[in-house]
Amino acid sequence: MNSTIYIRTLKRAEHTVFCVADGQKTYFDPQFRTAVPYSSGQQVKRSLIDALSNALNEIPAPTTFLFDADKDGKLKEGEVYATCDPSSADQLLGGWMKASKGGTERTIKRRSPLSISAMRGLHPLLTSTPNENISFDRSDRPNNAVIVRNEKGEVLSEDQIAALLTGKDRSLSRKWIPDNKRANGLFIQDMAIDLRRLFCVLQNPLEPEISAETEAKLLANGWVECHNIFGKCLVAPKAIRAKLIPALAYAIVNWSITSNQSRTFSLMETLAISVSDNANKIASSIRAKLHEEDDNKAVPIIEEELAGVNSFVSLSAAGYIRTKKEVADALDNAQQHLVDLMMAFDYENQMK
Secondary structure (H helix, E strand, C coil), X not given: CCCEEXXXXXXXXXXXXXXXXXXXXXXXXXXCCEEEECECHHHHHHHHHHHHHHHHCCCCCCCEEEXXXXXCCCEEEEEEECCCCCCCHHHHHHCEEECCHHXXXXXXXECCCEEECCEEECCHHHEECCEEEEXXXXXXXXXXXXXXXXXXXCECCHHHHHHHHCCCCCCCCEEEEEEEECEEEEEEEEEEEEHHHHCEEECCCCCCCCCHHHHHHHHHCCCEEEEECCEEEEECCHHHHHHHHHHHHHHHHHCCCCCCCCCCCCCCCEEEEEEECCHHHHHHHEEEXXXXXXXXXXXXEECCCCCCEEEEECHHHXXXXXXXXXXXXXXXXXXXXXXXXXXXXXXXXXXX
16 A cells, blocks of 8 residues: 655746745755755745645634743743644644643644655756846835934934935935846655555654644544554544545645745746656656756756656646647646545555
Protein backbone atom coordinates (compact mmCIF):
# COMPACT_ATOMS: atom_id res chain seq x y z
CA MET A 1 0.00 0.00 0.00
CA ASN A 2 1.61 3.24 -1.18
CA SER A 3 1.62 5.71 1.68
CA THR A 4 3.10 8.86 0.12
CA ILE A 5 1.88 11.05 -2.73
CA TYR A 6 4.52 13.27 -4.35
CA ILE A 7 3.38 16.31 -6.30
CA ARG A 8 5.39 18.71 -8.44
CA THR A 9 3.72 21.93 -9.59
CA LEU A 10 5.02 24.17 -12.37
CA LYS A 11 3.95 27.80 -12.27
CA ARG A 12 4.75 30.91 -14.27
CA ALA A 13 5.27 34.25 -12.56
CA GLU A 14 5.29 37.51 -14.47
CA HIS A 15 6.84 40.70 -13.09
CA THR A 16 5.65 40.13 -9.56
CA VAL A 17 6.73 39.97 -5.93
CA PHE A 18 6.00 36.90 -3.83
CA CYS A 19 8.42 37.11 -0.92
CA VAL A 20 9.68 40.50 0.20
CA ALA A 21 13.27 41.20 1.21
CA ASP A 22 14.97 44.07 -0.58
CA GLY A 23 12.08 44.11 -3.04
CA GLN A 24 12.08 40.36 -3.78
CA LYS A 25 13.79 37.60 -1.82
CA THR A 26 16.45 35.68 -3.74
CA TYR A 27 19.19 33.13 -3.22
CA PHE A 28 22.47 32.89 -5.14
CA ASP A 29 23.09 29.90 -7.39
CA PRO A 30 26.84 29.19 -7.31
CA GLN A 31 26.99 27.11 -10.50
CA PHE A 32 25.26 29.57 -12.80
CA ARG A 33 26.22 32.60 -10.68
CA THR A 34 22.86 34.26 -10.70
CA ALA A 35 20.23 35.35 -8.18
CA VAL A 36 17.15 33.10 -8.15
CA PRO A 37 13.85 34.45 -6.75
CA TYR A 38 11.92 32.17 -4.43
CA SER A 39 8.98 31.90 -2.07
CA SER A 40 9.55 30.11 1.23
CA GLY A 41 7.83 26.84 2.03
CA GLN A 42 6.12 28.60 4.92
CA GLN A 43 4.56 31.15 2.57
CA VAL A 44 3.46 28.39 0.19
CA LYS A 45 1.92 26.50 3.11
CA ARG A 46 0.08 29.63 4.23
CA SER A 47 -1.26 30.09 0.70
CA LEU A 48 -2.34 26.44 0.58
CA ILE A 49 -4.16 26.68 3.91
CA ASP A 50 -5.89 29.87 2.74
CA ALA A 51 -7.09 28.07 -0.40
CA LEU A 52 -8.27 25.13 1.75
CA SER A 53 -10.22 27.40 4.09
CA ASN A 54 -11.81 29.17 1.13
CA ALA A 55 -12.84 25.85 -0.43
CA LEU A 56 -14.42 24.78 2.85
CA ASN A 57 -15.85 28.25 3.50
CA GLU A 58 -14.36 28.06 7.00
CA ILE A 59 -12.45 30.55 9.12
CA PRO A 60 -9.07 29.10 10.20
CA ALA A 61 -8.61 28.28 13.88
CA PRO A 62 -7.75 31.27 16.08
CA THR A 63 -4.23 31.93 17.31
CA THR A 64 -3.37 32.88 20.90
CA PHE A 65 -0.63 35.48 21.42
CA LEU A 66 0.88 35.69 24.90
CA PHE A 67 2.81 38.70 26.21
CA ASP A 68 4.59 39.37 29.49
CA ALA A 69 4.38 42.81 31.06
CA ASP A 70 7.24 43.86 33.36
CA LYS A 71 6.97 46.19 36.34
CA ASP A 72 7.52 49.22 34.08
CA GLY A 73 4.62 48.26 31.85
CA LYS A 74 6.75 47.17 28.90
CA LEU A 75 5.47 44.23 26.88
CA LYS A 76 7.73 41.31 25.99
CA GLU A 77 6.95 38.70 23.37
CA GLY A 78 5.67 35.43 24.83
CA GLU A 79 4.38 32.18 23.39
CA VAL A 80 2.21 31.87 20.29
CA TYR A 81 0.01 28.84 19.77
CA ALA A 82 -3.14 27.75 17.99
CA THR A 83 -5.99 25.58 19.25
CA CYS A 84 -4.07 22.30 18.73
CA ASP A 85 -7.41 20.72 17.84
CA PRO A 86 -7.74 18.58 14.68
CA SER A 87 -11.42 19.44 14.51
CA SER A 88 -10.26 22.47 12.49
CA ALA A 89 -9.09 21.53 9.00
CA ASP A 90 -6.20 23.99 9.00
CA GLN A 91 -4.93 22.47 12.26
CA LEU A 92 -5.33 18.85 11.19
CA LEU A 93 -3.50 19.41 7.91
CA GLY A 94 -1.17 22.23 8.95
CA GLY A 95 0.09 20.87 12.26
CA TRP A 96 0.68 22.67 15.54
CA MET A 97 2.90 23.12 18.57
CA LYS A 98 2.11 24.41 22.05
CA ALA A 99 5.01 24.82 24.45
CA SER A 100 4.13 26.65 27.65
CA LYS A 101 6.60 28.91 29.39
CA GLY A 102 8.33 27.47 32.43
CA GLY A 103 7.74 23.83 31.50
CA THR A 104 4.72 23.50 33.79
CA GLU A 105 2.62 21.85 31.05
CA ARG A 106 3.38 19.07 28.60
CA THR A 107 4.38 20.27 25.15
CA ILE A 108 1.98 19.02 22.51
CA LYS A 109 2.93 19.08 18.85
CA ARG A 110 1.80 17.59 15.57
CA ARG A 111 3.97 17.65 12.48
CA SER A 112 1.97 18.45 9.38
CA PRO A 113 1.31 15.46 7.10
CA LEU A 114 2.10 17.84 4.22
CA SER A 115 5.80 18.34 3.49
CA ILE A 116 6.06 21.54 1.47
CA SER A 117 9.09 22.88 -0.36
CA ALA A 118 9.92 26.43 -1.30
CA MET A 119 8.76 27.62 -4.70
CA ARG A 120 11.95 28.24 -6.65
CA GLY A 121 13.12 28.48 -10.24
CA LEU A 122 12.70 25.47 -12.50
CA HIS A 123 16.29 26.32 -13.47
CA PRO A 124 18.47 29.31 -12.54
CA LEU A 125 18.58 30.32 -16.22
CA LEU A 126 14.77 30.27 -16.49
CA THR A 127 14.12 33.01 -13.92
CA SER A 128 15.14 36.63 -13.56
CA THR A 129 14.93 39.45 -11.02
CA PRO A 130 14.72 42.73 -12.94
CA ASN A 131 14.80 46.01 -11.05
CA GLU A 132 12.40 48.90 -11.46
CA ASN A 133 12.05 52.34 -9.95
CA ILE A 134 8.62 53.25 -8.62
CA SER A 135 7.08 56.35 -7.12
CA PHE A 136 4.40 57.18 -4.58
CA ASP A 137 2.91 60.28 -6.20
CA ARG A 138 0.12 62.40 -4.66
CA SER A 139 1.26 65.72 -6.09
CA ASP A 140 -2.05 66.19 -7.92
CA ARG A 141 -4.01 66.49 -4.65
CA PRO A 142 -4.32 69.95 -3.09
CA ASN A 143 -5.41 68.64 0.33
CA ASN A 144 -2.21 66.81 1.30
CA ALA A 145 -0.82 67.44 4.78
CA VAL A 146 2.93 68.12 4.75
CA ILE A 147 4.83 68.11 8.06
CA VAL A 148 8.53 69.02 8.25
CA ARG A 149 10.43 68.65 11.53
CA ASN A 150 13.78 70.16 12.44
CA GLU A 151 16.62 68.39 14.25
CA LYS A 152 14.84 68.96 17.57
CA GLY A 153 11.65 67.36 16.35
CA GLU A 154 9.83 70.71 16.17
CA VAL A 155 7.28 71.17 13.38
CA LEU A 156 8.18 73.96 10.95
CA SER A 157 5.65 76.58 9.87
CA GLU A 158 4.59 77.02 6.25
CA ASP A 159 6.86 80.06 5.90
CA GLN A 160 9.80 78.10 7.30
CA ILE A 161 9.09 75.25 4.88
CA ALA A 162 8.90 77.70 1.96
CA ALA A 163 12.24 79.20 2.98
CA LEU A 164 13.76 75.74 3.26
CA LEU A 165 12.68 74.88 -0.30
CA THR A 166 14.03 78.09 -1.83
CA GLY A 167 16.46 77.20 -4.59
CA LYS A 168 15.52 73.49 -4.48
CA ASP A 169 13.55 71.53 -7.06
CA ARG A 170 11.87 69.22 -4.57
CA SER A 171 8.28 67.94 -4.26
CA LEU A 172 6.97 67.10 -0.80
CA SER A 173 4.00 65.13 -2.17
CA ARG A 174 6.03 62.58 -4.11
CA LYS A 175 8.32 59.80 -2.93
CA TRP A 176 10.86 58.10 -5.20
CA ILE A 177 11.46 54.41 -4.43
CA PRO A 178 14.42 53.07 -6.43
CA ASP A 179 15.69 49.58 -7.21
CA ASN A 180 12.65 47.38 -6.56
CA LYS A 181 13.25 43.76 -7.53
CA ARG A 182 10.59 41.81 -9.38
CA ALA A 183 10.41 38.11 -10.26
CA ASN A 184 9.87 36.57 -13.69
CA GLY A 185 10.09 33.05 -15.03
CA LEU A 186 9.14 29.42 -14.52
CA PHE A 187 8.94 28.07 -10.97
CA ILE A 188 8.45 24.65 -9.41
CA GLN A 189 7.16 23.62 -6.02
CA ASP A 190 7.19 20.11 -4.51
CA MET A 191 4.89 18.55 -1.96
CA ALA A 192 4.66 15.17 -0.25
CA ILE A 193 1.48 13.92 1.44
CA ASP A 194 2.01 11.29 4.14
CA LEU A 195 -1.25 9.37 3.94
CA ARG A 196 -0.42 7.44 7.11
CA ARG A 197 -0.71 10.62 9.15
CA LEU A 198 -3.06 12.66 6.97
CA PHE A 199 -6.18 11.97 9.03
CA CYS A 200 -4.55 10.26 12.04
CA VAL A 201 -3.70 11.85 15.37
CA LEU A 202 -1.32 9.85 17.56
CA GLN A 203 -2.19 8.83 21.12
CA ASN A 204 1.37 8.67 22.41
CA PRO A 205 1.46 9.72 26.09
CA LEU A 206 5.23 10.28 25.92
CA GLU A 207 5.04 12.59 22.88
CA PRO A 208 1.43 13.81 22.93
CA GLU A 209 -0.18 15.38 19.89
CA ILE A 210 -3.37 16.36 21.68
CA SER A 211 -4.54 17.01 25.22
CA ALA A 212 -6.70 14.55 27.15
CA GLU A 213 -9.65 16.93 26.82
CA THR A 214 -9.28 17.11 23.03
CA GLU A 215 -8.96 13.32 22.80
CA ALA A 216 -12.21 12.85 24.71
CA LYS A 217 -13.94 15.35 22.41
CA LEU A 218 -12.74 13.58 19.28
CA LEU A 219 -13.93 10.19 20.53
CA ALA A 220 -17.32 11.69 21.29
CA ASN A 221 -17.44 13.07 17.73
CA GLY A 222 -16.89 9.69 16.11
CA TRP A 223 -13.12 9.51 15.67
CA VAL A 224 -12.01 5.86 15.53
CA GLU A 225 -9.23 4.27 17.60
CA CYS A 226 -6.76 2.44 15.34
CA HIS A 227 -3.09 1.52 14.99
CA ASN A 228 -0.59 2.53 12.34
CA ILE A 229 3.18 2.28 12.02
CA PHE A 230 3.57 5.13 14.51
CA GLY A 231 1.43 3.49 17.19
CA LYS A 232 -2.02 3.96 18.62
CA CYS A 233 -3.99 6.75 16.97
CA LEU A 234 -7.36 8.33 16.34
CA VAL A 235 -8.64 8.42 12.75
CA ALA A 236 -11.07 11.01 11.44
CA PRO A 237 -14.43 9.47 10.49
CA LYS A 238 -15.30 8.90 6.83
CA ALA A 239 -17.70 11.84 6.72
CA ILE A 240 -14.94 14.25 7.69
CA ARG A 241 -12.52 12.70 5.20
CA ALA A 242 -15.12 12.91 2.43
CA LYS A 243 -15.45 16.62 3.16
CA LEU A 244 -11.77 17.47 3.51
CA ILE A 245 -10.22 15.44 0.68
CA PRO A 246 -11.87 17.34 -2.22
CA ALA A 247 -11.05 20.64 -0.52
CA LEU A 248 -7.42 19.62 -0.02
CA ALA A 249 -7.12 18.49 -3.65
CA TYR A 250 -8.58 21.81 -4.77
CA ALA A 251 -6.10 23.72 -2.61
CA ILE A 252 -3.11 21.74 -3.92
CA VAL A 253 -4.06 22.49 -7.52
CA ASN A 254 -5.30 26.07 -7.13
CA TRP A 255 -3.21 27.74 -4.41
CA SER A 256 -1.61 31.02 -5.36
CA ILE A 257 0.48 33.59 -3.53
CA THR A 258 -1.48 36.81 -3.23
CA SER A 259 0.38 38.51 -0.38
CA ASN A 260 2.87 41.31 -1.14
CA GLN A 261 1.38 41.84 -4.59
CA SER A 262 -0.72 44.97 -4.18
CA ARG A 263 1.33 46.75 -6.87
CA THR A 264 2.49 43.78 -8.88
CA PHE A 265 -0.27 41.20 -9.19
CA SER A 266 0.43 38.14 -11.33
CA LEU A 267 -1.97 35.32 -12.08
CA MET A 268 0.92 32.95 -11.32
CA GLU A 269 -0.94 30.36 -13.35
CA THR A 270 -0.28 26.64 -13.02
CA LEU A 271 1.24 25.25 -16.22
CA ALA A 272 1.53 21.58 -15.22
CA ILE A 273 1.22 19.18 -12.30
CA SER A 274 2.87 15.77 -11.90
CA VAL A 275 1.76 13.16 -9.36
CA SER A 276 3.62 9.99 -8.38
CA ASP A 277 4.46 7.68 -5.47
CA ASN A 278 8.16 7.86 -6.41
CA ALA A 279 10.18 10.91 -5.38
CA ASN A 280 12.92 10.32 -7.96
CA LYS A 281 10.46 10.07 -10.81
CA ILE A 282 8.59 13.18 -9.73
CA ALA A 283 11.87 15.09 -9.92
CA SER A 284 12.35 13.90 -13.51
CA SER A 285 8.79 14.61 -14.62
CA ILE A 286 9.14 18.40 -14.79
CA ARG A 287 12.69 19.58 -15.25
CA ALA A 288 15.08 21.58 -17.41
CA LYS A 289 18.19 20.68 -19.39
CA LEU A 290 21.01 22.77 -20.77
CA HIS A 291 20.78 23.68 -24.42
CA GLU A 292 22.94 21.43 -26.59
CA GLU A 293 24.76 24.36 -28.19
CA ASP A 294 24.55 27.10 -25.55
CA ASP A 295 25.51 26.43 -21.92
CA ASN A 296 23.91 29.72 -20.89
CA LYS A 297 20.48 28.61 -22.03
CA ALA A 298 18.15 26.06 -20.42
CA VAL A 299 15.18 24.29 -21.98
CA PRO A 300 12.11 23.38 -19.85
CA ILE A 301 10.81 19.84 -20.23
CA ILE A 302 7.62 18.03 -19.21
CA GLU A 303 7.88 14.25 -19.49
CA GLU A 304 4.42 13.39 -20.76
CA GLU A 305 4.73 9.58 -20.76
CA LEU A 306 6.98 8.76 -17.81
CA ALA A 307 6.11 5.40 -16.24
CA GLY A 308 4.80 5.73 -12.72
CA VAL A 309 3.94 9.42 -13.10
CA ASN A 310 0.67 11.08 -14.03
CA SER A 311 1.27 14.45 -15.70
CA PHE A 312 -1.41 17.07 -16.28
CA VAL A 313 -0.56 19.91 -18.68
CA SER A 314 -2.69 23.04 -19.01
CA LEU A 315 -3.29 24.94 -22.24
CA SER A 316 -1.13 27.87 -21.17
CA ALA A 317 1.90 25.60 -20.80
CA ALA A 318 2.18 25.28 -24.58
CA GLY A 319 3.23 28.92 -24.77
CA TYR A 320 6.45 28.21 -22.88
CA ILE A 321 7.21 24.48 -23.23
CA ARG A 322 7.06 22.10 -26.17
CA THR A 323 4.20 19.76 -25.35
CA LYS A 324 1.50 17.75 -27.10
CA LYS A 325 -0.47 16.81 -24.01
CA GLU A 326 -2.05 20.13 -23.05
CA VAL A 327 -5.83 20.01 -22.50
CA ALA A 328 -8.38 22.49 -21.23
CA ASP A 329 -9.43 20.40 -18.24
CA ALA A 330 -5.93 19.32 -17.16
CA LEU A 331 -6.11 20.92 -13.72
CA ASP A 332 -9.59 19.54 -13.09
CA ASN A 333 -8.24 16.09 -13.99
CA ALA A 334 -5.28 16.56 -11.63
CA GLN A 335 -7.64 17.52 -8.84
CA GLN A 336 -9.82 14.46 -9.38
CA HIS A 337 -6.76 12.20 -9.54
CA LEU A 338 -5.62 13.46 -6.14
CA VAL A 339 -9.10 12.90 -4.73
CA ASP A 340 -9.10 9.32 -6.01
CA LEU A 341 -5.67 8.58 -4.51
CA MET A 342 -6.55 9.99 -1.09
CA MET A 343 -9.97 8.32 -1.03
CA ALA A 344 -8.48 4.92 -1.91
CA PHE A 345 -6.15 4.77 1.10
CA ASP A 346 -7.35 2.53 3.96
CA TYR A 347 -6.85 4.86 6.92
CA GLU A 348 -8.45 2.54 9.50
CA ASN A 349 -6.52 -0.61 8.51
CA GLN A 350 -2.99 0.57 7.79
CA MET A 351 -1.27 -2.40 9.45
CA LYS A 352 -2.71 -5.04 7.12
